[in-house]
Amino acid sequence: MKNVYIETYGCALNKADTFIMETLLEKEGYKFVEKPEDADIIILNTCVVRLETEERMKQRIKELNKFSSNKKFIVAGCMSSAEPATVLSIAPNASLVGPQAVERILEVIKSSERKIILDGDKASVTPRLFEGKIAIIPLADGCAGNCSFCITKLARRKLRSYPLREIVESAKYAVLNGAKEIELTGQDTAAYGLDLGGTIRLPDVVSKVAEIDGDFMIRIGMMTPEQAMRILDDLIEVLKNPKVYKFIHLPVQSGDDRVLKLMNRKYTVDEYRQIVTEIRNKIPFVNITTDIIIGHPGEDEEAFNNTILLMKELRFERVHLAMYSIRPNTKSASLPQIPDSIKKKRMHIANKVYEDVAYSVHNEYVGTISRVITTELGRKGSVIGRTINYIPVVIKNENAQLGKWYNVKITEASFYDLRGVLV
Structure with a gap:
């Protein structure tokens, strides 16, 4: 079965679209790889919300298009639908899948010809894959x-x-x-x-x-x-x-x-x-x-x-x-x-x-004890949790495990997050 490489940019909705595509592909037996050079099929899920993001997408399309001579290259996401002519000017042989057509990804992959599908029917497929917690x-x-x-x-x-x-x-x-x-x-x-x-x-x-x-x-x-x-x-x-x-x-x-x-x-x-x-x-x-x-x-x-x-x-x-x-x-x-x-x-x-x-x-939390659920790994062995009102808390403790509730004493604050130790 063929190998697929997927690269995703943008918002949570774009990430969900990738999980939908991966759910459909996994069900059909496709395997996912970490590098584009190891793939038979390359999917770039794009974002175009801002000018600098669009410029980054153009560059990435150009870079991944170098593999298109011997691999199937699919540009998905918002840029494929909002600016299809721009995408095709960079990668003329790429297939395009709009963000409201992700459920048709198998149709595009299995086609022997280039496909451009920018719209879909009713939303019907939700993901069965996710990362971490x-x-x-x-x-x-x-x-x-x-x-x-x-x-x-x-x-x-x-x-x-x-x-x-x-x-x-x-x-x-x-x-x-x-x-x-x-x-x-x-x-x-x-x-x-x-x-x-x-x-x-x-x-x-x-x-x-x-x-x-x-x-x-x-x-x-x-x-x-x-x-x-x-x-x-x-x-x-x-x-x-x-x-x-x-x-x-x-x-x-x-x-x-x-x-x-x-x-x-x-x-x-x-x-x-x-x-x-x-x-x-x-x-x-x-x-x-x-x-x-x-x-x-x-x-x-x-x-x-x-x-x-x-x-x-x-x-x-x-x-x-x-x-x-x-x-x-x-x-x-x-x-x-x-x-x-x-x-x-x-x-x-x-x-x-x-x-x-x-x-x-955030400074009002310093010295208090917050109930925190850990959901992500941080830097240098730290774990990141969330308070019940979703403020991120960096826990600098190697004993903290993902997916657990902890009482955390808040010792520091920044404009971005809180930091604390297990009680």
Whole structure:
């Protein structure tokens, strides 16, 4: 049977797509190898969310295409769907598989000719493979929005929710095989079920997964504020479940209403503030993580300062900051652009504010004892665990094992994580 090499870039959803492809391939008897030179088939699962990422993908396609004279080369992921002409200009003989066509990977591999399949039918296959103690399970791909800056919408064009039964079976399999964290992922997890008539929603899925027997935690993936508002009461209730991390990834993108309108985001800053306040009132230790784009077209000094003020006011535990970069075929690309020098200056200011706020939040944990579940290996023999509100804790103890609960005394804090010792 043929050997397959898969290389993956991008978000958790992209990683889940790779696990879906691997699940299908393993079932057919394909073997996975660690080096492209040892493979008969090479699959590159791409990301194209930012300009620098796209440049990295172009370089990697060029490097792996050197093997295409005697190996089958498949470019999968968002770049294959959002920019197929660019991919084929670098690798003319490559087959393309869009992120919403991963279930058809066997069709592409078995074909004697080059295949280009960018769209699929209903999402139906969830992964039966995972790495370490964390299982990534997609709830849905695509979203219900149409943000002006987003190229992912061009790659994952329609919302496709996975069947509840498939999600639960995938989670059961993962828990039975040692997973301690079930990461329920999607472009917008709160949009789950809109394409299925709206009878089953995100809280229903989380509740069903939480009913699975076993010692594990559930991490709910990113959601948009407008969809979170729609299910807020039930979302808060499900966050109270002991098996669910007290964690919400809720991208605000800007602290200015005018910029949010230019971004085509469907909420106001005040509505976002109300969501955060409501969640925090009901779940005091909740970790609110957000995304912010710095330098989007239309962001003047007042708008930027409004974003900084919101960061300070809401004291996010983590902020994924990104400097705006033009994405082809998006509406924001056609707007007047802010000079790079200004964007870089603002990024520096925003990073400093984020680090100061996050350090202040984390420093409150120093001297306390936290209940932590270990899920990853760290550097120099350390183990990384997560608090119930999903803050990473580095445990410098060779006796700490993966997949265990420990009481950890927090001895140090940084803006990024906590450090501690076993009690």
